[in-house]
Amino acid sequence: MRNVIKASMMLSGLLVAAASIGAPPPKTLNDSGDPTLALTPGLRGADKAPPGAAPGNPDPHDFNGVWWMSGYQYLIGPEPGVAPPLKPEYMAILERRIRAKNRGVPEADASTQCMPHGMPRIMESPYPIEIVQTAERVTFLHEVAHNLRRIWLNRDHPKKLTPTFLGDSVGHWEGDTMVVDTIGVNDRTFIDDEGSSHSTQEHVIERYRKIDNGSTLELMVTVEDPVTLEHPYTYRRVFRWRPDVRPQEYVCEENNRNAPVNGVTVAK
Amino acid sequence: MRALRVLLATAACGLISLNAQAAPPDLSGVWFISTHVGALKTLDGHAPPLTPEARKIYEAHRALAARGDYSYDGVTECLPPGLPRLMLMQEPFEILQKPKVIYFVHQLNRLPRRAYLDEALPTDVDPHYLGYSVAKWDGDTLVIDTNGFEDGTLLDNAGLPHSDALHLTERYQLSQDGKHMHLGLTIDDPKTFTQTWSAQADYVKRAGYEFPEDVCAATPPAKRPRS
Numbered sequence: 058m059r060n061v062i063k064a065s066m067m068l069s070g071l072l073v074a075a076a077s078i079g080a081p082p083p084k085t086l087n088d089s090g091d092p093t094l095a096l097t098p099g100l101r102g103a104d105k106a107p108p109g110a111a112p113g114n115p116d117p118h119d120f121n122g123v124w125w126m127s128g129y130q131y132l133i134g135p136e137p138g139v140a141p142p143l144k145p146e147y148m149a150i151l152e153r154r155i156r157a158k159n160r161g162v163p164e165a166d167a168s169t170q171c172m173p174h175g176m177p178r179i180m181e182s183p184y185p186i187e188i189v190q191t192a193e194r195v196t197f198l199h200e201v202a203h204n205l206r207r208i209w210l211n212r213d214h215p216k217k218l219t220p221t222f223l224g225d226s227v228g229h230w231e232g233d234t235m236v237v238d239t240i241g242v243n244d245r246t247f248i249d250d251e252g253s254s255h256s257t258q259e260h261v262i263e264r265y266r267k268i269d270n271g272s273t274l275e276l277m278v279t280v281e282d283p284v285t286l287e288h289p290y291t292y293r294r295v296f297r298w299r300p301d302v303r304p305q306e307y308v309c310e311e312n313n314r315n316a317p318v319n320g321v322t323v324a325k
Numbered sequence: 326m327r328a329l330r331v332l333l334a335t336a337a338c339g340l341i342s343l344n345a346q347a348a349p350p351d352l353s354g355v356w357f358i359s360t361h362v363g364a365l366k367t368l369d370g371h372a373p374p375l376t377p378e379a380r381k382i383y384e385a386h387r388a389l390a391a392r393g394d395y396s397y398d399g400v401t402e403c404l405p406p407g408l409p410r411l412m413l414m415q416e417p418f419e420i421l422q423k424p425k426v427i428y429f430v431h432q433l434n435r436l437p438r439r440a441y442l443d444e445a446l447p448t449d450v451d452p453h454y455l456g457y458s459v460a461k462w463d464g465d466t467l468v469i470d471t472n473g474f475e476d477g478t479l480l481d482n483a484g485l486p487h488s489d490a491l492h493l494t495e496r497y498q499l500s501q502d503g504k505h506m507h508l509g510l511t512i513d514d515p516k517t518f519t520q521t522w523s524a525q526a527d528y529v530k531r532a533g534y535e536f537p538e539d540v541c542a543a544t545p546p547a548k549r550p551r552s
Contacts, residue, residue: 121423170543172542173538173540189421189428191421196421196428203434203435203437205430205435205538207535209535221538222543223538306405306454306455308454310403310541311404
């Protein structure tokens with residue numbers, strides 16, 4: 058209970074600090090100017106660790122620790138405010154979802170029911186992520202809704218995959234970059250919070266690399282989906298090294314303020 | 326090899342010390358409980374020493390369960406089991422061992438648990454389902470102390486209650502061959518029990534086991550774990 062309150066206070070704090078870095082992103086879907094297609098502004102997200110926090114570990118192959126995203130976006134396209142290159146029928150679905158959101162009755166997705174957020178959206182979180190690296194695996198412990206991602210460094214994708222919310226992730230190193238390949242997702246989640254669709258044929262490639270002497274983790278994401286996308290697209294995110302943060306117990310299942318009723322969720 | 330790995334991990338954190346003590350045992354791996362623990366018993370096989378008030382709560386839980394009513398059990402609504410119950414579930418857990426933190430990653434609803442090494446228990450902590458855990462090595466034994474519990478969870482799969490005054494001590498010992506692990510539990514909760522008592526559980530390691538993605542909210546209520 059306390060965590061839900063704490064989390065909602067933190068989120069509203071972030072909302073106040075909504076960012077505008079560089080050119081202002083479009084305020085409506087596809088710059089339509091249609092107020093019913095208004096996009097939710099991005100969040101500034103996490104700042105760098107406060108003075109006195111332990112400095113980042115410069116070892117490029119050691120991602121252990123707590124990372125927190127800077128620059129959360131509700132729409133995950135190639136640029137802030139730009140939609141993914143959805144095929145027309147899926148762009149129409151995105152428009153429908155944005156209009157529903159702007160009427161105050163957003164369509165319920167899996168995460169509003171305390172299920173995992175899906176790919177790549179799980180990485181787009183205003184909550185910290187702790188990375189625990191072991192010999193054959195990289196484990197991501199997400200504070201949000203106790204999501205768990207496990208990236209296998211010692212095997213390929215299984216030949217037979219039962220679709221799951223977060224899919225099957227395998228990784229390897231290319232120099233100082235960890236490349237993560239994910240397939241095998243179910244289609245109960247959205248690409249992003251605004252409601253861009255993906256299918257079970259979605260393929261996500263993530264490239265993680267430490268920059269700024271270990272104080273920042275850079276992520277380049279490429280999303281492919283032959284069903285919903287016209288063509289693949291790529292976007293960039295950064296996470297701040299936050300040794301001063303301890304992930305908290307986050308129990309979505311208790312007092313879920315986003316719980317849907319009859320397929321819509323009234324609080325976001 | 327184990328010593329080398331720990332040494333490397335330590336060095337990676339910039340903590341290497343010329344006076345480093347013998348490396349602790351490596352508890353890493355996926356562990357399954359060896360024998361199902363329904364109702365926790367004391368080490369000599371007796372029922373836990375409940376106070377009269379707590380006994381009424383426990384008996385009410387048993388009476389509801391006998392009628393197939395598990396409404397007293399938050400696990401049926403996908404809430405985290407408390408401790409030590411989480412360690413007594415049939416779903417396995419994985420230990421990830423680091424110099425400053427021991428991580429328990431549970432298959433059950435993907436619940437994480439962290440025990441911070443070389444810290445004191447907090448004196449004023451917000452209540453959590455899984456409390457706040459600190460760890461230390463006592464020779465070859467990993468000792469975890471936990472307080473700061475919510476009072477709504479259960480100690481075991483039979484509905485044994487506890488209060489917010491619960492202080493749990495867990496002592497994990499690896500077998501000589503590294504394939505088994507013993508857990509000694511001490512339960513100190515003066516609001517629920519007339520005296521401190523102890524119990525135990527045993528685990529077997531399963532190399533190469535990968536958890537399925539277990540999502541309670543996506544699991545029909547009839548298929549969720551319960552008492």
